[in-house]
Amino acid sequence: MDSEPNPTILDGSIRKDRRSQEMLYRQFHGYGMSISLRYTSTREEAVEVLNDGFVKVFDNLQQFDREKPFKSWFRRILINTAINHTKKYGKFKNETDLEHLTELTENGSNVLDDLSYQDTIKLIQSLSPAYRTIFNLYVIEGYSHDEIAETLQISVGASKSGLSRARENLRNLIKKNHEEEVGQLNKQ
Structure with missing residues (x-):
């Protein structure tokens, strides 16, 4: 599977074509879940963050700079969505590195x-x-x-x-x- 979406899928997703959006979702679902799981306590929460992130992707896809990697843009959206999710539900208070x-x-x-x-x-x-x-x-x-x-x-x-x-x-x-x-x- 390509790391970058097919331009036709991106164009269709921008036009709100459901089939194109579904194809983009399927292509990046696993990658998105791997990010979402790191920021949430449960799989259900991760799915919620992932889905909210995809809504933002679809709403803002026309702003995506195709000269840059889609994965990086998508990752940034998911991270921000996860942070907002945590703040929204009051789970973040102002209060390990594997190496x-x-x-x-x-x-x-x-x-x-x-x-x-x-x-x-x-x-x-x-x-x-x-x-x-x-x-x-x-x-x-x-x-x-x-x-x-x-x-x-x-x-x-x-x-x-x-x-x-x-x-x-x-x-x-x-x-x-x-x-x-x-x-x-x-x-x-």
Whole structure:
């Protein structure tokens, strides 16, 4: 599957042709869900964010600069939609970096090596909405603390603190999961 939509699909979607919109939706559904899941607590919430994001895409597609990658534009819309979703439902209060999580090692092996993508997403989803959003923006999207502060309308200190707490929460969750797995193995 191409990473960029067919120009005919884009043209049809701009004209509000349902078939073209459906084709665009199907082509980018998986990619969009992977982004939405990182910013939400449940699959249902992720679907809501994804669908809201697609509504924005369809409403604003005529503004898309075809000289630039569609995926990047779509990603930005989904991230903003997820942030707005979190703010709308009062889940963000002004109050881990995966590379830093490698500090958790057992017998010289990285505990993260044993986590599947789904396990990693579940751990990130278990963070509070504020920590999860800051974590995603900093670690995965590559935002600076200044950019996060501006985007979320919080202080730079709150961004740094939120990231630190997100990392610590993830470390604790990984450690707890690892200890539970070792306990289960010892019982066998």
